[in-house]
Amino acid sequence: MSLRSLAVVLLHAPVLDRRGDTVLSAVTNLDLHDIARSAKTFGLGRFYVVTPLAEQQRLVLRLLDHWLEGHGAEYNPKRKQALELIRVCATVDDALDDWRREQGGEPLPILTGAAQQGNMSFRDLRSAIGQQPAMILLGTGWGIAPELYDRGWPVLCNIKGADEYNHLPVRAAAAIMFDRLLQNRE
Amino acid sequence: MSLRSLAVVLLHAPVLDRRGDTVLSAVTNLDLHDIARSAKTFGLGRFYVVTPLAEQQRLVLRLLDHWLEGHGAEYNPKRKQALELIRVCATVDDALDDWRREQGGEPLPILTGAAQQGNMSFRDLRSAIGQQPAMILLGTGWGIAPELYDRGWPVLCNIKGADEYNHLPVRAAAAIMFDRLLQNRE
Numbered sequence: 001m002s003l004r005s006l007a008v009v010l011l012h013a014p015v016l017d018r019r020g021d022t023v024l025s026a027v028t029n030l031d032l033h034d035i036a037r038s039a040k041t042f043g044l045g046r047f048y049v050v051t052p053l054a055e056q057q058r059l060v061l062r063l064l065d066h067w068l069e070g071h072g073a074e075y076n077p078k079r080k081q082a083l084e085l086i087r088v089c090a091t092v093d094d095a096l097d098d099w100r101r102e103q104g105g106e107p108l109p110i111l112t113g114a115a116q117q118g119n120m121s122f123r124d125l126r127s128a129i130g131q132q133p134a135m136i137l138l139g140t141g142w143g144i145a146p147e148l149y150d151r152g153w154p155v156l157c158n159i160k161g162a163d164e165y166n167h168l169p170v171r172a173a174a175a176i177m178f179d180r181l182l183q184n185r186e
Numbered sequence: 187m188s189l190r191s192l193a194v195v196l197l198h199a200p201v202l203d204r205r206g207d208t209v210l211s212a213v214t215n216l217d218l219h220d221i222a223r224s225a226k227t228f229g230l231g232r233f234y235v236v237t238p239l240a241e242q243q244r245l246v247l248r249l250l251d252h253w254l255e256g257h258g259a260e261y262n263p264k265r266k267q268a269l270e271l272i273r274v275c276a277t278v279d280d281a282l283d284d285w286r287r288e289q290g291g292e293p294l295p296i297l298t299g300a301a302q303q304g305n306m307s308f309r310d311l312r313s314a315i316g317q318q319p320a321m322i323l324l325g326t327g328w329g330i331a332p333e334l335y336d337r338g339w340p341v342l343c344n345i346k347g348a349d350e351y352n353h354l355p356v357r358a359a360a361a362i363m364f365d366r367l368l369q370n371r372e
Binding site: 002003030033034037038040041042043078079081082122159160161162163165166167168169171172173174175176179180182184185 | 188189216219220223224226227228229264265267268308345346347348349351352353354355357358359360361362365366368370371
């Protein structure tokens with residue numbers, strides 16, 4: 001099993017806020033570091049950071065410049081290898097276009113959400129990844145906005161905990177998903 | 187399967203720094219939030235934050251006060267439920283003593299490390315958890331110092347990625363371990 005044809009997308013819009021309104025969320029430095037490190041460890045092909053705000057895009061590019069070209073690249077080359085996976089896009093569709101171009105095939109977008117029962121199991125997704133490029137969408141804030149669920153894309157079964165409490169950080173959910181998909185374990 | 191008799195310990199000493207020297211690391215706010223949320227989601231019984239520095243201990247207690255008693259408790263009750271799992275200890279042995287008292291039985295300490303082949307599989311640990319209280323030790327910085335490996339405690343098999351790159355954040359490694367241990371999935 002290889003996850004090279006799988007990309008992960010971290011959405012900062014359209015997402016929900018704590019009141020359930022659709023908003024743009026701010027980029028969190030640590031989301032980029034953590035998800036890039038997990039994606040690199042499990043062998044994903046790309047990590048798209050989606051934000052429509054030009055100022056936020058510049059912020060991500062500045063961070064990347066520090067770690068890929070600046071002082072950070074020498075200080076921590078392992079971090080550089082992880083952050084090299086990142087591309088910044090304005091919208092999900094831009095990310096899909098880019099991944100389609102890179103992979104030379106139509107990517108399957110997969111939605112995720114802590115409250116989503118889902119219609120695609122991890123096993124289903126593993127088979128799908130063997131057959132076509134794919135793209136897992138993760139929401140920041142209080143999750144992906146309904147307008148993306150309206151597009152009819154498959155929804156990954158949520159990660160169930162021990163009981164009804166289910167508030168994993170997006171950084172943790174991403175790591176668990178990659179681990180479940182790669183299944184490189186005894 | 188229940189992980190109620192399992193505690194997680196986040197060590198800030200003795201740990202290694204990037205040069206391989208044994209040092210004390212500083213407490214990172216986000217480690218506490220992320221590991222507490224993952225521990226709560228997967229139903230662990232306790233989250234020990236170990237640091238021998240009184241000033242760092244006070245910092246953790248201030249953070250807990252904000253989220254358990256102060257403004258944070260009203261603002262985000264779910265975060266409160268997670269952070270309630272935290273206890274601050276000066277040493278691993280203090281954490282072991284506390285967990286022994288709470289569980290009324292001798293806890294099994296389990297070491298972890300990204301570079302450790304390990305002598306205990308996740309399957310072994312699952313069986314052990316069914317039989318006695320247990321405690322997973324996670325290192326910050328560049329990992330747990332050799333003096334703890336010298337104590338002869340079992341070492342959990344490391345989380346293998348796609349190839350030789352293996353630099354998961356401790357926050358991500360914790361989430362993956364809990365998920366693998368609970369195995370609540372289709």
